[in-house]
Amino acid sequence: MFSKIFVSLILLSGSFVFASTVDTKKIIEYSDRTRGAIPEGLEWIVKLNSVEEEENTSREFFVKYKSNDSYVESKAPAKFEGEVFLFKGRSLWFFKKGLRAPVSISARQKLSGAAANGDIASTNYAQDYTATFVKMETVNNEECYLFHLKSNADDTTYDQIDYWISKKTGLAIKANFLSLQGKPLKSAVFSYKNQLKYKGKQYPFINEMKITDAKNPNNQSTLNYSNPKIKNHPVSLFNVNNLKR
């Protein structure tokens, strides 16, 4: 894996292709909300622990999210403090103090390494994929909807996604991220022990995501989410040109 960036999450409600017998849009919308699809904006802390080639590394990020953009600032360890990753739509920018300009990283360049993990965390299903209901399937003793998502943009990192959502809870249990040929590249499993208060109601919110490399299952990354809060961030925060300021 190329790096160990893990970034915040997902997603937007957007437009989806509906399955004829299952209300695809409604199901995916609900699950997305439990992973951060809040229009007003969110922030949280992500602790990332990676095992790569039997080596452990840990990092901590402070994530600010709004409207499919993510501003991720490195907090720990100290030598990486101040580094910023800006997920603007599908593109990623890297910046650190002292550089004359930020560096863009395209979707395909993200595929190698942990940038791919960050991309999993920030995948925008609504905007980038067309969803189709496939069948019902049991995962971890839970009956789940299996949706197949196909990329409808040229520059997405993953061309296809298999996505399992629990019928009972409406929470996404698992996702497999595939290449154009359908070859598995990465897989992710989710758990939701956090609670988020939104418009007077409490919603389950993701607390952990485990991402595994399909080619080498020993290479794993775990994102732990804490302190999720609704926060209305200014739009200017997500402007690439403001990174230098």
Add this chain to the structure above:
Amino acid sequence: MELWSLAFKNLLRNPRRSIVTGLAIAIGYTGLNVFNGYVHQVERTLAITSIYLNHAGHFSIIKKGWFEKGLSKPRLFSLDQQDQTELSDFFRPYENDFFLKTPIFTGIGLISNGCRSLPFYIKGLERIYRTETPKAPEFIKWAVLEFKRDPKETYISFNDDDFPLMVTYNLSQLLNKKVTYKNAASLPPSRIIDCQKESEKEYLSKDPSVQLLAKSFSGGFAATDANIVSHYTVGFSFLDDISIEGPLSLTQKLYDTQSISRLIFFLKNPNSINHWKSKILPLFEKRFPKLEMVFFDDPRISPFYTGSASFLDSLTFLFILIAGISITLTIINSLTISILERSKEIGTFRALGFTNNQLAWLFGREMILLTSLSLFFGALFSVMTAFLINASGLEYIPPGASGNIPLRVSLEPQFLFISFCSFALLVLIVSYFLTKKRISVNTSRLLADS
């Protein structure tokens, strides 16, 4: 008169036929030599490009597995400081054999102009590489003019504080970086770039700075500014879209390491490479089971050179075969006609006491003389043709090359000599056996046929 003299006089029997046959052989031989001279030139140029410009050296030391995994897992497949110390100790007794011994760091990452990022493949080298390699005799002889640039036009004229970088012409075009860095004062002021605006392209093209992004050895992304001090070419078009080169210190700083990817060795006597393969390599392998000594003709380090060289060898072999067959058929034709025309004379010679063997050698001598003279003139034509081609100033783009190179022919004396002897021998054998077969006719019939 001796038998050779008799053979020569027989060639003059039908001067027109002898000249035409001789010309056919001479022209075919010229073509073969000139082609081989071209192939020789190309092979040497490719070899020198690989050794000196693509930094294969005459041999390199790497960690085993570096070719397969060195780019994706550089930390695991680099030579750390302990490796470097141990290698230094091992090679100390052979110091006099080396023209130059130098480390190289190679890595991948992204190079950005502030708006757009492209992948790069970087080579970090000590400055001495650029100053010393142009002095190597074989470099002087074989490297094309483009590569014989003044070392001062490279990063050696800049300090580490200038973050000097060389970028290939192609990559520079792709990044829209037209100017080169002179000093810190020459840098335009840093400002926010609105990448969406067309008018910003002008600003970008006048700013020689770029950003390099890579995965550091200590984990995480690492990034640095760098300044384009000059443009260059690596000689191969497929590398010219991604290659950059800078001081070793720049790369080690970017990747946050003191390790190196390879240790490169240049021999004072390139011909001693076989000695190194046969005598020193076994010692090295015994001492360093986890390291590998890779010679420049290994396809892993010089894929283009080895692939091209073996293709050219095959092509040369094919040409030699064609030339050999052509010469043989020409001789067979000429000889057959000659024998048929002189059947009465053959009978007379038999009557005079010449054996079949002696007659066969008589005709063999004629063909040898004809072939030798033809080959001799062919060799002269080859020299003249090579001279004319080299003086013509013609240029061409070889497959895979990144630009024009002069069309040159470098005749090989050994090839001339060996092919000369081989064809002469071939002709002698063919003539002897063909004549023996054809004159095995009853003598009285030969005499009666007149």
Add this chain to the structure above:
Amino acid sequence: MIVFMALIELKNIKKTYTLGETQIQALRGINLQLHEGEFAALIGTSGSGKSTLLHILGTIDDPDEGSFTMGDQNVLSLSENEKSYLRNKKIGFIFQSFHLVPVLNIYENVELPLLIQSHLSKKERHERILQSIENVGLKDFLHHPPNKLSGGQRQRVAIARALVTHPSLILADEPTANLDSATTHKIVDLLMELNTMMKVTFLFCTHDEKLMSRVQRQIRIQDGVII
């Protein structure tokens, strides 16, 4: 002319040729002795077998049956190379059409049979050639090519070439057929002179009456037998 012991002896020599589907018996049991120093003519009409007999005597053809001795040598038991050696050393040929090599001058044409006699030194070879050419009266024409000579002169060259090896036997196949009368006589005179001087056995194939009348011995052949 003193005639010595039998140089050559043929006994019951037979030779058959195949011409298309026809078998032609060229020689039907020839018995012949030739003695040293003889000056003989082999006379017969066309198809009588005289050329065949001459070729067998010259070892350039082999009989189907019979025996052939030269001195005490059984010629038929020799290998091809041994026969070539024998021809080179002991037999000289003179042909109707001279058979000179056009690209060589007189000296070189005469030298030809000596080129394969490695036992001779250069000096010895040179002396022999000069002597041979002088014997036929052409010493002023050493470096002339054959095409610059008359028919008679060319035949002299052929004679010189035949004699240069100091053979025991000279075989001449119609040597005067392409010459005019005056030249013919001169050639015959020369041959007789050489026969006397060098004691070489001469056998001619001829149907030239002028030549027949001047030989010591006439051997007539008809339908493959000596009559």
